[in-house]
Amino acid sequence: MPLKPDLPEPESVERRVGLAIVGLGKLSAEELIPAIRTSQHTRVAALVTSDLEEGRSFARAFDLTENDVYSYEQFEGLKDREDVDAVYIVLPNSLHREYTERAARMGKHVLCEKPLSVNAEEAQAMVEACRAAGVHLMTAYRCQYTPHHWAARNAVQSGTLGQIKLLDSIHVQVEEDPEAWRMKLDLAGGGPLPDVGLYSLNIIRFVLGTEPEWVFAAQHQPKENPLFREVEESVAFMLGFPGGVIANCLTSYGAHKTTTLRILGDQGSALMDPAFSYTGLSLSLTDKAGETLPAFASYDQFGLEIDHFAQRIRDGKTPWTPGEEGVQDHRIMDAIYQSARTGQVVRLGASAGQDLFRGEKPDLPGQEN
Amino acid sequence: MPLKPDLPEPESVERRVGLAIVGLGKLSAEELIPAIRTSQHTRVAALVTSDLEEGRSFARAFDLTENDVYSYEQFEGLKDREDVDAVYIVLPNSLHREYTERAARMGKHVLCEKPLSVNAEEAQAMVEACRAAGVHLMTAYRCQYTPHHWAARNAVQSGTLGQIKLLDSIHVQVEEDPEAWRMKLDLAGGGPLPDVGLYSLNIIRFVLGTEPEWVFAAQHQPKENPLFREVEESVAFMLGFPGGVIANCLTSYGAHKTTTLRILGDQGSALMDPAFSYTGLSLSLTDKAGETLPAFASYDQFGLEIDHFAQRIRDGKTPWTPGEEGVQDHRIMDAIYQSARTGQVVRLGASAGQDLFRGEKPDLPGQEN
């Protein structure tokens, strides 16, 4: 039988970074756990959920045992699980701080879904708790780990587009369940802004590498609509960056799903549309000679993000999107809400340098750093 | 020879509406005159130019005689030309008022390139001069006469997209000649805003049919660059419409040519990209079922616009985009510049009703009004 395939040997399950998934919602069940099950460097080692019955059926479905399922009260039971290196927090935003702090106290590293918290102050407390405990805190900014978004950033940073002048981004979708935790101010900390608008904000900062100096925003909250009793329906915001660069953004829970990013330079422009979806990302670069759509080998967005976290745990270096990156977005979102309330421009002060709140660059498939 | 084709009989040259083209720039020479030469209801009857030699060579090229060429000083000679029904003003913005008033005094109808003038006050004076003289004044808003833009408007007005929540438009291009009249404040009245940004403003108002209640804007003018000594390089502006609808716009003379319009409703969205080009307009409508790209029979944008003007001259009805439509855009652009200067929101007051500043709807190819 001469048919030996020439395949990369996958890492043995036992040697992988073990993750406890904290929170079994739609994102965990449909995206994260399947992604982790096909990742190279991590594995699901435990599940933390309010519904033990459901947790056990998940465990059965994914080759875990009943002993791998924990209630939130049993969370500290993970401390002695040597095969659990880190927790991945996939809970409502208002709970991020508590579980980050509890995990840090157990010496477990923390990967926390975005937004990092509900405001800059809470987020900063999380950073400090992890620093004090000597564990990593990484904000799960998936889009800062894909070849598509890095190619957009490289087009900016390398000068391919000339001098960048303006940016424009849209992330809107329709939410229909007034009972979802996303629609509750105390659980979510805001409406579409910290949930989907954050992608626009975060990726504009990522491609530029600089920080906004001022913001202006307007919001719309039709309180007579049960959906928007607590949180806004839409926010339009404008960001002023060093050198006169301006970015326009739109976010909403009341408009048909659209995710775009457009970067306008004097030599060319870049368009991502869709810009933030789980699959099917598209990047187009246009200049005088025409339009180019770079090709990328296929990849799993969550897999790349999670494997970066695993590598940083192993080498001890700061993740590319540490807690500080999440804090900075909260600082800006706090200013956006303040502007929307007051109708005034809010200044954020100047900040010098590139990638001020970021750590070690990720290794991307087929990319030289 | 049995091969009689079944063709519409074109209108005899003698019976067509005769136009005097005032100003022989690139737009006249490359777009307007060729379009008029293939239009159904108009013809070029005279040329007005500062360079009589060049005017005569144009006349020779387009089947006119040397007697059809006028200098600006000879403008009033058109008065006795019975075959000249109207003038088409294609001059620097600051001259629009003077030539409109001189034409009105001769009893000639006026089609005036956009922007109508250099500010709302001057524009209003033009409206009043034409009203007093009993002649038509039409603002040449080409994009309010195309099947593509009407299909976008119909998607909004018919509810196909659900309730409209947000809009986004970009019109940017690179200008490189500091000596062009567009870069001189006294000739142009502004920079990219009244030139290309006006498309975004005007077409957003057109598809919604309503008027903005407030504006916010930021601009960038790098005066050390010889191009931008007099006019701004970029303006980002936000428009607040009734019902909490917000529009984000970007315009610039320093960014790679891009023209887009995106309309976001709760049931679907519309995208035009390019949105404002002379040819190749593209409209896409997206909802839960997928994406639709309506097909249109081919047409000439300038031809449709000019033939609408001819029809209104013949039937005496108000053109769809009369002078008042141009005045309203100036009112809003004045507010945008004021906001950019002061960093404050500028309120425009409420205005009730639909299409407040528009006249008789155009007949479009294959469209029922």
Next chain:
Amino acid sequence: MPLKPDLPEPESVERRVGLAIVGLGKLSAEELIPAIRTSQHTRVAALVTSDLEEGRSFARAFDLTENDVYSYEQFEGLKDREDVDAVYIVLPNSLHREYTERAARMGKHVLCEKPLSVNAEEAQAMVEACRAAGVHLMTAYRCQYTPHHWAARNAVQSGTLGQIKLLDSIHVQVEEDPEAWRMKLDLAGGGPLPDVGLYSLNIIRFVLGTEPEWVFAAQHQPKENPLFREVEESVAFMLGFPGGVIANCLTSYGAHKTTTLRILGDQGSALMDPAFSYTGLSLSLTDKAGETLPAFASYDQFGLEIDHFAQRIRDGKTPWTPGEEGVQDHRIMDAIYQSARTGQVVRLGASAGQDLFRGEKPDLPGQEN
């Protein structure tokens, strides 16, 4: 903790249909095993490979034990594995028959990669072996199980496109390894035709539901090129269907990866481009009114195919693409090669009826059958 998500309960691992993967090549490792690990109704229960060391490292990586790894000599050891319901044969084509017959003798159902075999005669023997043993034989025609391909078929069958007149399909790619088993005639049974050209043939038959009556083909085999010493580089073939419908197809191992399907009716046309890729399939329907790109919920192609197999094992009904479907494609490919050799049209005879070689229709996500 009020955060109970509302999730479908995944099927317990123990209750799923257990598959032995026979052959650990690139397709198994990179597509099939990851797909099975996230499927709803199946699980990987055993691995059969020539390289036990590699098999064990796969087992470690995917939560199997060393006891789940078998060499080809140990294949019959699967007989007593009650948790192995079926084998999935992912071997060089020439081995399909042997392993199908050995599996059938053990009473295991068989899912066999396409092409079913190396010619119609061998393929027919496989059908008969499975029939005699009372086990299912399904040909793994992935593209007959996706919402995209069914929507294309529905556009044909429902009359949306009017009467179908012509079809066109391309499936070409570049092969560079002369040592790959695909380039060996005795292992593969042919070159690009049974490997990638088969997609065009199979999907054209699928969307029409009818069978070709004649074929014409031309091939190119530059034997001086080490890659093509044994198999052809390219085949162009034409298929004549009932009612004068004609399909043109191109397949090659020497042309840049391209996969398309175009269906031309008198009322409209359908385009898939890419038509056969693992991800990113695109379907566009065009008629007088314009172009429509239907939206589909995301899905895993291999998952849908494998879950169909699992359902048929459970309910005992004939799979949609049984062995007979694979035999018919071999019959046609045998005729294509004969035509290419002789330069003559080869007639296949008439066949009445729809979907003559197919079984029970698959349930698709969001589709009513």
Next chain:
Amino acid sequence: MPLKPDLPEPESVERRVGLAIVGLGKLSAEELIPAIRTSQHTRVAALVTSDLEEGRSFARAFDLTENDVYSYEQFEGLKDREDVDAVYIVLPNSLHREYTERAARMGKHVLCEKPLSVNAEEAQAMVEACRAAGVHLMTAYRCQYTPHHWAARNAVQSGTLGQIKLLDSIHVQVEEDPEAWRMKLDLAGGGPLPDVGLYSLNIIRFVLGTEPEWVFAAQHQPKENPLFREVEESVAFMLGFPGGVIANCLTSYGAHKTTTLRILGDQGSALMDPAFSYTGLSLSLTDKAGETLPAFASYDQFGLEIDHFAQRIRDGKTPWTPGEEGVQDHRIMDAIYQSARTGQVVRLGASAGQDLFRGEKPDLPGQEN
């Protein structure tokens, strides 16, 4: 008035090449005459038509006089018109020869619509008549004069796509009028093949620069349909070029308008879709690095073609697509019909060299030859 625009001086009407348009059908009225009226080097000097009344109304519409209108009987009256340099024959195919010969006898150059005639023999007679009379004969192959098609050809000739292996082209549309001359065999010489399928044939020859060595074809003619009593509905044909390159083509009068060209090389591929339309041509080049859509300055296809003819009249050089180019396509179409009738491959013999039947390359906008 400091506003002198910097414009190219258009050529005086009197100095342009004067054309007599022979035949006032839809193509003349809607495409050719408008194009000529905006071209740089030609002008319409006379009209020849069966309907003098209609001809006169056209004359009035386009600044000609009644004396510029001729019946077919008065055709020889053009002889003494010094301002008529050439005739542009836009008649049913079967009349091309007669009017070419009559024009040649008057010493007028001939631009003849494609197909050049009704078969190779008739076409060859036209070539010889013009040669004997010392006038130019150019076949109006519009698509050999556009920047898009030249960019596709350059991608082939320059090796950008690697070695070319396969091509695929579709040109189909729906004809609905059984009385149209296109549906009469004696007037048209065939059905969709010489009308629209010819584009595929001609442009494949153009991009390769070589000549086919064999053809195979199948056709469908449902004679019970009044539309197809005389001519075929569809033809599928395969062309074999030197080096094993094969092209598949589809043409029809019974399928929804589709025009495509795909070129497959081992390093990349080119796609034109639409490939043959009057406006909106699109070219995409794909290789490992992704997809590129080159940008072109806007142009008028008919204008470029007609201006090439004018230039060749002035410099006396052979047009890029002389009569010989049209004859060669007839030779191949004759073979295609023969193959469709007999079901046999028809061999055309070998022909060495590049662009065997072509003349002086056209100057394209922005292109260095």
